[in-house]
Each structure stands twice: as structure tokens, then as C-alpha cells.
Amino acid sequence: MEKQFNTRSMIFTLYGDYIRHYGNVIWIGSLIRLLKEFGHNEQSVRAAISRMSKQGWVQSEKRGNKSYYSLTERGKKRMEEASKRIYKLESPSWDGDWRMLVYTIPEEKRHLRDELRKELVWSGFGLLSNSCWITPNPLEEQVQNLIEKYNIAPYVSFFRATYEGLQTNKSLVEKCWDLDNINEKYSQFIQEYSQKYILDKNKLEKGDMSDGNCFVECALLVHEYRKFLFVDPSLPQELLPEKWLGDSAATLFNDYYHMLAKPAKRFFEAVFEQGVPIEK
Template identity: 55%
Template sequence: MKPQSMLFTIYGEYVRHYGSEIWIGSLTKLLGEFGLSEPAVRAAISRMLRQGWLVSRKVGNRSYYSMSERGKKRLEEAAARIYKVDTDSWDGKWCIVSYNIPEERRALRDQLRQELGWMGFGMLTTSTWISPNDLGQRVKELTESYGIADHVEIFYAEHLGWSDPRQLVKKCWNIEEINEKYKSFIDTYRDKYEELASKLRQNKDVPDSYCFVEKTVLVHEYRKFLFIDPDLPLDLLPELWLGKEADQLFQNYYQLLNPGAVRFFESAYEVAPS
């Protein structure tokens, strides 16, 4: 697991619920549970600072780090999708984003594509992306922040022809591949969940450090689906869709691990001075 990705998970799962700021010594102790050295943690923090995800504060000889506004927004978006509730039925409309960004701004164009994929858009053509979810406001905010509003058009409209909705889905997303990844997740974590549930029923001791590591890895692995699962409404999913089963397994295992994981985090966390 990459240190930077693990830091996102630590901040999203723990730090943002404890004032959003943490001492680097606490981070080093927590990430040490995953075999990460202090230099590796410091290097990852430096990268996140340069990329604008973190901000730092010095108190005496101690350094404290918190998520930037950009980072907080990303964590909130991720949490909303990981711990989602069932959405309303689909209204039959598509959010469409079309862009024509000059070659000299290619880096921004590539970044826009990456962000659209993160939001759950699928590529219909090279410069046209679609989603069955109403994400227009988020795209407007994104394009304004990148300074490319003059090169982007956003629509929320009905599709009149010719592919039916499920055909459009197949053109834009590899649903079979996503389903296979969900199956792999279920195969990996079903036995772990049942084993832990059995231990707890028998009142066997389960170390808090184990719960912390296992829960953090669980969230880290499940978070990967944010990059590949477009969060399609039920009307557009195949009959055999494993996403629902995987989500239920995730929620059940998470609830078993959470109390011990939080206790371990609190044992390493020190309240930042005001």
C-alpha cells in the first residue's frame, strides 16, 4: 500500500473526526503498524503538502498537519459515496459534459478526465462524458476552479436515440470487470468477517491494534471502488450485480472492527494545542 494513499484513509477515517489535525509523531506511530518507516511517512506528507492536500502548523518543535479545504472536500465526497444510502429511482436523464480544451492546456485536460472518472462519469466519446446522476453543480465548481469554463459545456437531458440505457452503460463502463472486482472483494473478506464475528460471540480477546489495521485496510481496499464504480441507479444495473452484497459485507465487517480501531487510534492521537 502506498503511504500517500494510506494517509488519505487515516485522515478520512479518523483524523477528520478529531479536529482534523494531527501531530506527525502520532501519524508515524499509526502508520508504523503497516510497516511504514518514519522517512516514508515524512516523504508522503511532503508530497501531499506540495500537491495542496495538506497544510502544516508548527507548535514549538512539533509539526501538526491537517487537510486543506481541497482535501476536506475530497474526503467528504468519498465518505458520502462509501457510506451511501439508497438513492431515489432514476429520472431517466443524463448529465453530459463536453469539452474542447486546447492542446497547450493538455495537463488540465488530463486532470479534468481524471476528476470526471472519480465522480463516476463514463467516456462516451473522447471529449464527451456522461453520468445518470445529476453532477452538474460539482462539474461547474470543478471547471471554474481549473479556469477552463470557457472550454466546457454541461447538460442534464433526456437521451432520444438510439442505444437503450443499458447499451449506453456498456459503451461507457466495463460493468463485468467491476462485478469481478466486487466478487474478489467478497471472496477476500467474507471469511475474515465470519471468523471475527465468531470470536466476538465467544468473547475471545481481539487486540485493538488488529482492529485498527484490519479496519483501515478494509476501508483502503473498498475505497478503490470509488475510482471504478460509477454508482449507477438500480434501473441500469445487471440482474446479477454484486455491488450490493459487497457493500453489505463491508458495512457489517466495519461495524465489528470499528470500536477497537477507534480505541487504538485514540491511544496514539494527541490533541493539538489551540
């Protein structure tokens, strides 16, 4: 199969959807075999896992002459948070409060700003004004983790507040997030994957999809849907536009995923347990 996604991203997907449920550790040989299904060669897998290790997402250990990789605590937290958001079926309800994060990071630590900005966007914060980020979601724990991770407690103020105007909460949302653009992305996802879902359903019913095919299609589905974590702030129902497509996309994703999950899991387990190449 032609390589469609970068190796590091695919490894994250496999850890999130499979490896963390199997003791959180995998032999590099099994990982190379699994990634081969997506067109990634051994060299690219070793380079990607090495980079992830340096970034603090995974850690390695030797058992005899074999190398094994597991998620670090930081990696586990990220996967758990991502999983909760990926497999939710509908938007959360709102307690009516906003969370506001304001920081003034000194010039000598300016490299932290970009890192912090990426983390805040991923968590679902929106930029209201320079260095002032807001979210309607209860992300107190995530904020505390970020402050500890980057050691920035002296430079951060965190508030829980109500919006007193002079406009509406929805107008505040429009300032911070481009929901029309996100909705368009959901529309494209629904259009493409509703067709693929019907095709694969027919193939499965006829016995025309191997476990290996299901594993690839399932991982690519998760991989594609996971991109919404970087753009959709998971706003509460009360703050979403009337024709919001996020919940419809979530239903399609879950139906499609559960249709492929069992045979995909069989294929993963065969490679994971044997640690040797198997035929599709």
C-alpha cells in the same frame, strides 16, 4: 506487519475515517506512530505527507517545535464526497436525466486533460466519445468545482439531457462502463472478505483481537473497499444489470466495518491523544 499499501493512500484512508472527525488536524508524530502499524517507516510518512501538501490536499502548521497537518478545503471536499459513496448501502434512484460534459481544451493547456480525465472518472463519469463524458447522477456541484479548480470555464459545455435513442439507456451504459469487470471485482471482494469477516468475528468473541489488531484490519478493509470509488460509477438501480453485486458488497463492508469500529477507534484515540508510542 508487512507493508501492503503505499503510504500516501493509507494517509488518505486515516484522514477520511478518523482524523477529519477529530478536529481535522494531527501531529506528525501521531501519524508516524499510526502508520507504523502498517509497516511504514518515518521517512516514508514524512515524504508522503510532504507530497500531499504540495498537491494541495493537506496544509502544515508549527506549534512550538511540532508540525501538525490538516486537510485543506479541497481535501475536506474530497473526503466528504468519498465518505458518502463508501458508506452508502444501496444504489441511488434515477431522475431519468443524463448529465453531459463536453470540453475542447487548447493544446497549450493539454496537461489539464489528463488531470480532468482522472477527476471525471473518480466522480463517476463515463467516456461516450472523444472529450464527451456522461453520467446519470446529479453531479452538477462536482462539475462546477472542477471548472473552478482548473479554471477551464471557456472550454467547457455542460448539459442536462434525455437520451432519445436509437438504442436503450442500458446500451448507453455498456458503451461507457465495463460493468461485468466491476461486478467480477465485487465478487472477489465478497469471496475474500466474507471469510475474513467470520474469522475476525470468532476472534473478537473469544477476545483474541487487540484494539491494535482491530485498527489495522478496519483501516485495511476501508482501504481495500475505497478502491471501488475509482472504478464503480455508482449508477442508479434502474441502469444496473440484474445480478449486480455492488449492494451485497456494500452490506458486507458495513457489517464488517461496524464490528471493528469501536475497538479500532479506541486504539486511534490512544495514539492520537497521547502522541507517544503505546503497546498493542
